[in-house]
Amino acid sequence: MPNPAPVLRVALIGAGGIAHAHARALAELAERARLVAVAETDPARAAAFSQRFAVPRTYTDAASLFAGEELDLVHVCTPPQTHVPLAVMAMRAGVPALVEKPTALSLAEMDQLAAVHAETGTAVLTVFQHRYGPAAVRLRRLARSGALGRPLAAVCETLWYRSDDYFDTPWRGRWEFEGGGPTMGHGIHQFDLLLSVLGPWSQVSAIAGRLARPTDTEDVSMAVARFDNGAMATVVNSVVSPRETSRLRFDFEHATVEVEHLYGYREKHWRFTPAPGHEPLADLWKADGGADVESGHLLQIQAVLDAFGSGAEPGVSLDDARRTMEFAAATYASAFRGRPVTAGELTGDDPFTSSMHGGAVPWAPMKKATA
Incomplete structure (x- = not known):
């Protein structure tokens, strides 16, 4: 009998409104992915979020998150101007990132992400659910x-x-x-x-x-x-x-x-x-x-997990x-x-x-x- 697929370790960066949609989707996929940590600069928001979604560990910034956790996937749920720096940090930490739209603020920033992806081989995906x-x-x-x-x-x-x-x-x-x-x-x-x-x-x-x-x-x-x-x-x-x-x-x-x-x-x-x-x-x-x-985050996150499990390229890729x-x-x-x-x-x-x-x-x- 084949061994069951390992449960992936997932973290969120940001605990605002859109992060709740990600956390709810992950809760429905608990047999395949486990939300192990959240990084949030606002301590009160981090505490409320971790309590609501039973997240075991919180961090005050992304650098501490990547230093303290072994992750298979990170979801970037922060305001748009932070997406590229956080995605680059994730790639350099060897952690694939699922980034809320827009991925970046410009085509030049998209090309910066592509260059780091070519260097590290780590994926950056965009939420287009x-x-x-x-x-x-x-x-x-x-x-x-x-x-x-x-x-x-x-x-x-x-x-x-x-x-x-x-x-x-x-x-x-x-x-x-x-x-x-x-x-x-x-x-x-x-x-x-x-x-x-x-x-x-x-x-x-x-x-x-x-x-x-x-x-x-x-x-x-x-x-x-x-x-x-x-x-x-x-x-x-x-x-x-x-x-x-x-x-x-x-x-x-x-x-x-x-x-x-x-x-x-x-x-x-x-x-x-x-x-x-x-x-x-x-x-x-x-x-x-x-x-x-419904065409929500659940379906795209499920598709990402399916791709990880089969070795296929997950969507939505940087090129797309x-x-x-x-x-x-x-x-x-x-x-x-x-x-x-x-x-x-x-x-x-x-x-x-x-x-x-x-x-x-x-x-x-x-x-x-x-x-």
């Missing part, structure tokens, strides 16, 4: 099989609402801390899923504006994209939309496939419409259905995440330069490789009120 919902996996499989015909047009909308008070947190809405506005921090989940279905993009034309929120970044962006396979898509990212929704629509030659949800989808959120003469495809969609599980980050950078570059941007154009010393704003934001920084 919506790729792992059963319906999305099914859609990619059917699309790649050719059953749906060629992809022709798509719509990707992240229409969310964040009040002015949301941006009272000092790092929110600031280029130097978040890398960008809803393009980087909110809509990136939906257009990452779009890209995972449609494949490589070739050109982006975009506009962006700060219309209502007290931010340095945009609060709305809109892009039109062309893909290598000829498909075209619109991508809208907003934090000024009172009726919130996350919507994706794919029009293939033989069917339309749609999903509308907010922060996570299930089977009921999907709709499949075959083109006239292709009605049997509806039965294929239903017959190929998976478990009705960079393609999504490049789409975000191209959106900003096109919006601020007022012209289309092609894939691969943003390289070298181009200002939009070192920051998403490229030093070309057309509005003045927002000044905070002082007491």
Whole structure:
């Protein structure tokens, strides 16, 4: 009888709101992974977190965590500007890191991660959990099989609402801390899923504006994209939309496939419409259905553990995440330069490789009120 797979030792860096989603997922995977430690700079938050999730050890910083623990995986659940330094620290400690989005604040930082990965051989993965919902996996499989015909047009909308008070947190809405506005921090989940279905993009034309929120970044962006396979898509990212929704629509030659949800989808959120003469495809969609599980962190973490167990490359890899980050950078570059941007154009010393704003934001920084 084969020996059972060892239970992996996992730690979290950061104990804020998103860390709770990671901890809940790990609790459901307790037979495969055990949360052994958390690193958090706020002692009260660390104590509350460790008590809630029965974490045996807490550390005040990541360096102490890596010095004190033998780990198989670390989850980086901290504000965006810390992601790259912490991921580099993990790689140099020989610990694979699963990093919340965005992986980095710029393409240059993504390339820095790639260089350290090449040096150490240790993986850095990005949390793009919506790729792992059963319906999305099914859609990619059917699309790649050719059953749906060629992809022709798509719509990707992240229409969310964040009040002015949301941006009272000092790092929110600031280029130097978040890398960008809803393009980087909110809509990136939906257009990452779009890209995972449609494949490589070739050109982006975009506009962006700060219309209502007290931010340095945009609060709305809109892009039109062309893909290598000829498909075209619109991508809208907003934090000024009172009726919130996350919507994706794919029009293939033989069917339309749609999903509308907010922060996570299930089977009921999907709709499949075959083109006239292709009605049997509806039965294929239903017959190929998976478990009705929400597209949350659990599914991606489970997929990462599966990959570790089988020796496969876990997702989402740095190469994959960079393609999504490049789409975000191209959106900003096109919006601020007022012209289309092609894939691969943003390289070298181009200002939009070192920051998403490229030093070309057309509005003045927002000044905070002082007491």
